[in-house]
Amino acid sequence: xxxxxxxxxxxxxxxxxxxxxxxxxxxxxxxxxxxxxxxxxxxxxxxxxxxxxxxxxxxxxxxxxxxxxxxxxxxxxxxxxxxxxxxxxxxxxxxxxxxxxxxxxxxxxxxxxxxxxxxxxxxxxxxxxxxxxxxxxxxxxxxxxxxxxxxxxxxxxxxxxxxxxxxxxxxxxxxxxxxxxxxxxxxxxxxxxxxxxxxxxxxxxxxxxxxxxxxxxxxxxxxxxxxxxxxxxxxxxxxxxxxxxxxxxxxxxxxxxxxxxxxxxxxxxxxxxxxxxxxxxxxxxxxxxxxxxxxxxxxxxxxxxxxxxxxxxxxxxxxxxxxxxxxxxxxxxxxxxxxxxxxxxxxxxxxxxxxx
Numbered sequence: 001x002x003x004x005x006x007x008x009x010x011x012x013x014x015x016x017x018x019x020x021x022x023x024x025x026x027x028x029x030x031x032x033x034x035x036x037x038x039x040x041x042x043x044x045x046x047x048x049x050x051x052x053x054x055x056x057x058x059x060x061x062x063x064x065x066x067x068x069x070x071x072x073x074x075x076x077x078x079x080x081x082x083x084x085x086x087x088x089x090x091x092x093x094x095x096x097x098x099x100x101x102x103x104x105x106x107x108x109x110x111x112x113x114x115x116x117x118x119x120x121x122x123x124x125x126x127x128x129x130x131x132x133x134x135x136x137x138x139x140x141x142x143x144x145x146x147x148x149x150x151x152x153x154x155x156x157x158x159x160x161x162x163x164x165x166x167x168x169x170x171x172x173x174x175x176x177x178x179x180x181x182x183x184x185x186x187x188x189x190x191x192x193x194x195x196x197x198x199x200x201x202x203x204x205x206x207x208x209x210x211x212x213x214x215x216x217x218x219x220x221x222x223x224x225x226x227x228x229x230x231x232x233x234x235x236x237x238x239x240x241x242x243x244x245x246x247x248x249x250x251x252x253x254x255x256x257x258x259x260x261x262x263x264x265x266x267x268x269x270x271x272x273x274x275x276x277x278x279x280x281x282x283x284x285x286x287x288x289x290x291x292x293x294x295x296x297x298x299x300x301x302x303x304x305x306x307x308x309x310x311x312x313x314x315x316x317x318x319x320x321x322x323x324x325x326x327x328x329x330x331x332x333x334x335x336x337x338x339x340x341x342x343x344x345x346x347x348x349x350x351x352x353x354x355x356x
Contacts (some may be wrong), residue, residue, distance in 0.1 A: 028059035031067060032082030034071045035064055036198060037180070037275035038107050038222045039083060039291040043250040045270045052249055052356075053106070066178045066272065070149050072096060073345040082243055086197075086311060087154035087222045094342045095333045096312040099227045102347045103244055104253075104302045104312040106224045110290045111157050111217030113195045114204045116186070121193075122210045128164045130150040132217070135212040142171045151328060153222045154195035155213075156319050159326065160220040161213050178233045181293040190257055198290050199271060200282040220314050223302070233347065241350035248355050250292035259288045296348075296355055303345035313343050 035041040044060055053060040054346060061287075063080055068089015068160045074080060075097050085093070086108055093099035115122050126132040129204050141162070147153050162168060177185060183203045186194040192214065196204055215222060226244070234238050251332035266286040269275045279287065286350060294302070302311045309317070320337055323329045 006055060008015065028054050028057055029239060030059045031082060031239060032063060032078075032080045034062050034074065034080040035274075036064055036067065036071070036085065036087070036089075037064060037139065037277060037289050038199060038269075041274060042267055042270045043105075043254075043257075043293065044273055046266060047084065047246045047250050049266075053246050054126055056237070056246055058242055058246065060243065060246070062274065065182065067149050067152055068092060072099075073101070073156075076154045077230060080227070081229045082226060082240065084224055085227050086153045086224055087127070087316065088155060088323075090225055090316070091320055091323065091329070091337065092151060092271055093227050094337050094340065095329060098230050098285060098340070099342065100347070101225045101312070101316075101343045102228050102240060103247075103299050103345075104223045104228045105226060105247065105299060106291050107221075107294075108153055108224045109221045110201075111154050111195065111197045111222070112201045112204070112214050113154075113157055113161055113193060114186075114201075114209035115193050115212045115216075116189075117208055117210055119192055119210075121212065121284050122146065122231070128166075130193070131164050131213075131217060133163055133213070133217040134161065135264070136165055138165050138167055140169075141165055141167060143173075144192040145173045145175060145181040145190075147175050147177060147191040149179055149182070149195075150174075150198075151323070153319070154197060155246065156177075156222065156322050157215060157218060158195050158216040159322050164213075164218060198276055199275075199279060199283065199287050202286065205257055209347045220318075221314065222319060223315060225312070228347075229323055230342075237347055237350060240347040244348060245351045248296040248299075248351065251295055253354055254288075254293050255295060259285050296351065300348055301346060303343070303348060305343075310343065310345070316343060320332075 037068055049058055057140055069092050070086040071085055071089050072093045090101055121136040124137045124140055125135050127137040146158055179200045183200050228240060237349050264281055264285045268279050271279050304310050320334055324334045
């Protein structure tokens with residue numbers, strides 16, 4: 001009798017105060033992420049526009065930084081827990097904060113070094129026979145003032161260029177500035193050369209600056225990767241996998257659709273609204289062509305260390321060795337990278353299949 005009465009009272013209460021359909025378990029989980037003002041962030045920006053992060057139970061928040069090292073400076077304050085960065089940012093993050101590199105996502109070997117038109121170095125091509133497409137010579141490059149962004153992939157590219165020409169950083173003057181500042185500075189006749197990543201390379205081409213070398217012609221490969229706060233990733237491996245699934249859903253769509261007018265226009269919108277960079281349709285399409293998205297399977301292959309160091313680890317080692325050689329990282333710091341488990345495919349392997 002009492003049990004029947006209690007049940008009746010509960011049923012009445014539920015009728016008057018029904019359970020909300022949006023329970024705590026259903027509420028999307030906020031994930032703060034970091035990005036640089038370049039192409040890789042388009043995947044998550046597009047996914048958010050389509051609501052695909054919500055379909056995975058996530059609320060991805062995007063925060064913009066001007067370089068990889070700047071991203072890492074914000075990590076101790078927990079301004080982000082996952083995000084895309086270049087090789088310089090990744091190395092800084094591993095050495096300083098023990099971050100994970102959870103997925104290599106895109107080829108960043110398309111950074112470019114430009115010379116001022118009319119400079120003597122523009123008259124000499126292939127001084128080193130092993131690098132026939134590279135401009136400059138020891139005599140024409142020595143004493144140059146070069147604009148760059150320190151401890152990034154463009155820093156690495158300049159080092160490779162000087163090495164190819166038999167020079168060192170002692171032979172030139174480096175002027176450190178953000179990429180968004182380097183272009184207008186060079187336009188104001190500051191510097192003899194400037195090293196840029198896309199989309200800033202398109203401004204260089206519009207201005208008619210002379211292309212002296214690229215990641216490809218200087219044999220200096222690098223990639224953009226997703227990195228994550230170790231403590232957070234270890235505590236939430238399922239959320240890392242869901243985040244990656246969102247990214248690769250967009251990568252799959254982009255491979256299937258190609259650089260259609262729709263994708264090009266959306267990419268222009270992303271560059272303008274999130275990165276603050278205006279691009280023409282032709283430049284937007286060119287940027288997408290420079291950055292073909294790796295599929296899930298391609299990223300997995302790059303991260304595969306079954307038979308020794310993965311391609312991602314090998315590329316990281318090349319850049320690490322460079323920064324050690326110029327004294328930017330110590331041998332002790334390099335050992336931390338080489339002996340660590342930071343570059344890992346364990347989260348990538350957790351991504352639920354098939355990807356929509």
